[in-house]
Amino acid sequence: xxxxxxxxxxxxxxxxxxxxxxxxxxxxxxxxxxxxxxxxxxxxxxxxxxxxxxxxxxxxxxxxxxxxxxxxxxxxxxxxxxxxxxxxxxxxxxxxxxxxxxxxxxxxxxxxxxxxxxxxxxxxxxxxxxxxxxxxxxxxxxxxxxxxxxxxxxxxxxxxxxxxxxxxxxxxxxxxxxxxxxxxxxxxxxxxxxxxxxxxxxxx
Numbered sequence: 533x534x535x536x537x538x539x540x541x542x543x544x545x546x547x548x549x550x551x552x553x554x555x556x557x558x559x560x561x562x563x564x565x566x567x568x569x570x571x572x573x574x575x576x577x578x579x580x581x582x583x584x585x586x587x588x589x590x591x592x593x594x595x596x597x598x599x600x601x602x603x604x605x606x607x608x609x610x611x612x613x614x615x616x617x618x619x620x621x622x623x624x625x626x627x628x629x630x631x632x633x634x635x636x637x638x639x640x641x642x643x644x645x646x647x648x649x650x651x652x653x654x655x656x657x658x659x660x661x662x663x664x665x666x667x668x669x670x671x672x673x674x675x676x677x678x679x680x681x682x683x684x685x686x687x688x689x690x691x692x693x694x695x696x697x698x699x700x701x702x703x704x705x706x707x708x709x710x711x712x713x714x715x716x717x718x719x720x721x722x723x724x725x726x727x728x729x730x731x732x733x734x735x736x
Contacts, residue, residue: 544582546572552593556635559642560590591654594643597636598658604629605662609669615678616735618669619691620727626695627723634699634714641700663688680734687734694726 550571554563565586569579583589608625609618630637643655663685670684698705698713705713712718 543572543574543578547574547579547582547589548593548596551589552597552635552639555590555593555642556638559645560586563590565589594639595654595658597633597639598655600633601629601636602658602662605666609665614676615673616731618673619679619734620731622666623691623695623727623730624723626691627719627726630695630699631719637696637699640696677736680736682734691730694730698722698726 547568550568551563554568554571563586565579566576568589569576572579579589583592604625605622608622613621666688667684670679670682670687673679674681674684702713709718713722
């Protein structure tokens with residue numbers, strides 16, 4: 533089945549778009565280059581002209597997706613705000629990013645489950661500076677009395693998990709909540725709850 537016209541116009545862009553969706557739905561092991569090529573409307577050799585292997589295509593998809601996340605975090609933490617105001621800004625930006633990119637959420641989970649080659653190598657290089665920058669910010673704000681004292685790195689992991697896990701586990705939430713957990717109202721309720729809990733925990 534050829535790809536609809538709403539996706540990126542270049543062949544390489546189309547390949548990345550289809551591959552992102554298929555890797556998100558089926559993981560690395562459950563995704564076939566033949567299926568990707570068929571959906572784009574090209575032959576497998578044409579796909580391999582752009583990406584030499586399935587591993588190379590997967591690496592490009594994952595790194596591009598995480599680069600978008602890194603850009604968002606950089607933008608959210610670059611405003612010069614302090615204390616809880618800065619933390620809340622990053623949390624809201626993170627929620628918005630994940631809500632608008634469900635395929636990114638599934639890619640993260642597949643990487644964690646399958647232990648792919650990307651997560652432990654290139655992603656560490658990409659994400660570690662952001663993680664350390666966040667920890668330095670939190671420690672500085674705690675030292676200045678603008679946030680309550682916690683282990684900064686553990687706090688980052690807690691915030692990350694609180695935002696991501698609800699979205700990645702949404703299918704399991706349906707039976708618990710008796711509503712669509714990804715509906716706008718449910719997402720808003722979850723977002724405001726997490727922000728309120730963290731505000732109570734760390735705002736002085």
